[in-house]
Amino acid sequence: MDAVLSIRDLAVEFKTDTGLTRALVDVGFDVPRGEVTAIVGESGSGKSVTANCIMRLIQPPGRIVAGTIEFAPERALSSEGQAPRAPRLRAPPFDIVSLPNRDPRLQELHGGLISMVFQEPMTALSPVYTVGNQVAEAILCHRDVSRRQAWRESAEMLERVGLDDIERRMRMYPFEFSGGMRQRVVIAMALVCHPEVLICDEPTTALDVTIQAEILTLIKDLQRDLGNSVIFITHDLGVVAQIADQVVVMYQGRVLEIGTVRQVLKDPVHPYTRGLLAAIPGLAPKGQPLATIGSVVGDADIETPHPLRRLADGRQVSMPQDSRG
Amino acid sequence: MSEVALPSGAGVAAGVTDRETAAAISPRRLMWLRFRRHRLALASGAFLLVLYVLAAFCEFVAPYGTTTRNDDAINAPPMGVHFFDAEGRFHLRPFVYAYRMEVNPDTWMREYAEDTGTRHPIRFFARGEPYEMWNLFPMDRHLFTTDAGTYIHLFGTDPLGRDMFSRVLYGGRISLSIGIVGVVLTIVLGILLGGIAGYLGGLADRVVNKAIEVLQCLPSLPLWMALSAALPVHWSPLLVYFGITIILSLFGWTALARQVRGRFLALREEEFVMAARLIGADTPRVIRKHMLPSFSSHIIATATLAVPAMILGETALSFLGIGLRPPVVSWGVLMFQAQNPLVIELTPWQMFPGLFVVLTVMAFNLLGDGLRDAADPYSTGGMK
C-alpha cells in the first residue's frame, strides 16, 4: 500500500496538576494516498491529539514522548532546491516528529503540504479581513505568485467549494456568512495550496444536519477531484460511513481497530466498535433499551490493551490471539 | 486539545484514578492550590502580612515616638548593625556605634561618622521610652532599643532629629489602614450599586452606568484636591483621616461596580442560575447561593488590586500638603517633608517612606494578580 503518512508507536503525554496523563499510547496506522481515512472515537480517545501530532501542534504541557510520523510527499519540496510543484519528483520521506523547529520543511508542511480544517470555522478566520483577502493570503504565504494571480486562484477555489456571486462574496467579512458558508471558506483556504493531506477535525460537528450533509458531500467530491488524502476526525459513525475509505477506531489513546469502512461498520470485530454501533439510537428497535458499551461486553475486554494484530482479511484489531482470526 | 483534560465518558478507567482523588477537593482548596503556584504572589502576601503586623504594633516595634527628638543627631544617616567590632571581635549581642559629628569647614554641613570607640548594644524587649499601646495600655517595653541616653536610628533621622524608622512605622499604620478602610468602603459601594445595576437592569442600570461614566471622566487628582481643600480646617486629625478615606472611595468604587455589574449580567445567563430559578428558588436565594459565591473571589482579587490606588491617593494628597497634616504621620506626610531636591542629594534616607510605598503597592499588585488567576478554579481544564 502506498501510504502518504505512516504513524508508528506514537505516544503523547500531558502533564496535569495531578500527574501525567497518557493521551496517546503506541498509536500506529498508515494513511493511504488518495483516500479518506476516518479516525473515530469518543472524547478522550486521542483522535484530535493524533491530528495535532501530524501538524506538530502539540504544545506544553503536552509532549510527544515516542514514535515517528513518516511523511512521503508526492511532489518535491522547494526547500530542497527544486521548483515547487515540479512534477513527479518525489522528495525523500521524512519523519515529522523529529523535524527540528527551524527546519524549512516544517514551514512548507504547515498549510502547504498538510492543512487542517477545524470544528469552529470562526476561529480559523480573522474577523478583520475580507474572505477574499484571507484566501489569497494563504496562497501568497506559500507560493511566489502575484497578488492578481492569487486573487484569481482564490476565486476559482471559492467557486469550487460552492460559493456563488464570487466577486461580491470575496469582499465580504466572515461574520456576514452563515456557519456552513464559513466552513466552505475554511475548506477553500485549506485546499488553495493543493495540500497532499487535508486533516478535518470534526468539521461538521458545530453545523446543522442539513449543512453537515452539504459539507460532507463537498469534502468527498473535492477529494475525488483533487486526489489528495484526507484524515477525517469524527465521533459520528454515520459521518464515517458516508465519507471514509479506511477507518481507525480509537479509545482512551489507543487504536482498537483498523479496516476498510465496510469491514469496520458492517462486520466489526472489536467489542468496543460493536458497542459503539449498537449504541446508535436509529439502529435499535423502538421501545427497547439501547445497547450500551457495558452491556455488550465485559469492560475488561475493552480496557486491557493488546497489541494490534493483522487478521486474514487485512484489517488490524487490538485483541488477544484466541478471540478471532 | 482540551479533550485529554476532560474526564471522558462512562467507560473511564485507565489513568483516571489519580484524577479522581484530585477531583474530590473543594473549590476553596482548589483555589489555594492554584494560588500557591504563584510564588511571587505568595511572597508578596507574606511581605504584606509582616508589614501590617508591624504597623499594627508600631508603638511596640518602634524604639521611639513620632515626636521624640535626638538633638545630637540632626539629619543623621542610618546606623549599621554590627556583630564584629573595629578590632574584629565577635559580640553575640548586636550593637550600633554612636555618631561622631563633624561640621564640614567648607559647606558648614553636619557630617556624621561612626564612632567606633563607643558601642551601644541593642537590647531586645527592654524598657525604653514609655508609650500607650493603641492609646489604651501604658507600656514601656520595646521590641528593641538601646540603653537610656543612647539612641539607635536604623533609618537615620530627619532635620529635627526624629527617628525615621519609628516615623515610617507610624506612618505605615495610617497609610496602610487608609488603604484597607477605603477599599472596604469601595467594596460596599461597588457591590451595592453594581449589584443593583446588574440584577435589576433597566433604568437602575442606566442611572448607575451614567454615574460611573461621569465619575470616570472627571480627572481624579484635581477633584481630590478640591474636596480635601473643602475639609474644615478645624477638624481633628482623626476626622480628616476619615474625610480623606471617604473622598478616595467615592471615586474608587466605579471600577468595582462595573465588574460586579458585568459578573451579574453574565451569571444571570448561566445555565445553573436558570436551573436554580426553575426549581423555584426566589431572587434573594439565587443571588446568595448561586451568584455571590461565584464572584466573591473575583471581588477579593479586585479589592486587592484597588488597595494600592487608595494608598497612592493618600500619599499623593498628603505629599501635596492637602491631605493629612503634621502632627499626623503618614507616608505621604513624610514624603512631603522630603520634597526638597536637596534632600535627595544630602539626606537620601528621608526617602525611605517612598521606598515603602513602592514596595507595598508592588506587593499588592502582585498579590492581586495571583488572586485573580486563582479566583476561578474552573477556568481551565474541561470547560469550553
Place this chain on the structure above:
Amino acid sequence: MHDDTLLTVTGLSKHFDGVPAVEDVSFDVRRSETLGIVGESGSGKTTLARCILRAIDPDAGVVRFRSADGWVELQDLSPKELIPLRREMQMIFQDPFASLNPRMTVREILEEPLVVHRVGNREERLAAVLDMLDHVQLEHDSLTRYPHAFSGGQRQRIGIARALILRPNLVVCDESVSALDVSVQAQIINLLEDLQRDLGLTYLFVAHDLSVVQHICDRVLVMHRGRVVESGVVDDLFANPREDYTRLLLSAIPSPDPDVPLRPLDRRSVGL
C-alpha cells in the same frame, strides 16, 4: 382536548428585538407521552421550551398546564405564583458542565429543590436524595463531591436527579443528550425511558438529532423558522414526511451503513 391532556399551548409567540423566534405555535401534550420538538439551530425549539416553563416570558399566547389543583394559565402568573408550580414541571439542560453550580456538592445540589419547597426535615431530605441517586444509578459516595469530579454522563445524571427529586409531571429535556458521547448518550436515553416508566413522567423532548427523537419520542413537532411545519406520530412522520422541510431534514441524516449513500435534497430545489 383529551381527558389526559397535561399541557396545551395556543398561539405562542416570542420575539427577540423584533425578530421572531417563535411564531404562533400551538400543540397539546398528553400525560405520560414523549413529545419531540425537532429543528435546526435558530428554529426556535429551545425558545419555545423555555417559554413554556416561563424561563423566559412569551410575548403572546396561552400556556395551560394541568397542575395538581386544576388548570392554570402559566403565561400570566407572577414569579411568586410560579414557585409552587415548579414542583410539577422541571427542566433537564443540555450542557452537563454549565447547568450545575461548580461550588456546590452533589448533596447541596440535589437537596436544594427540597429546601426551597420546604419538603421534609433533614433526614427525610437525605433519604430522598439517596433514593434519587439510586434512581439515576449514581453511587452514594457522590454526595460530598463537587460536579467537576464527574464525567459528562455522570453530571447529566445529577442534572436529571435534580429535575426529578420533586417528582414533577412535566419534564422538559432541552437537548439533554446532544452534548454526550454516543455510548454515554445511549445510557442516558435508557435512563430517561426507565424513569418515565417508573415515575410516570411526561417528556417534552427538544433535540436536533432525529435518530434520538425517533427512538425516544411518541409524537414529534418539526419546527422551522419559529413555526411548526409538521407534526404527527414519529414513525409515520419519519416514514412519510409531507412537508418539504421535513424531507430535507430526513435526507440529510448520514446512515451508519456505508451502502446507504447520503443523498441530501438540495435546499433550493425544495424552495427553502
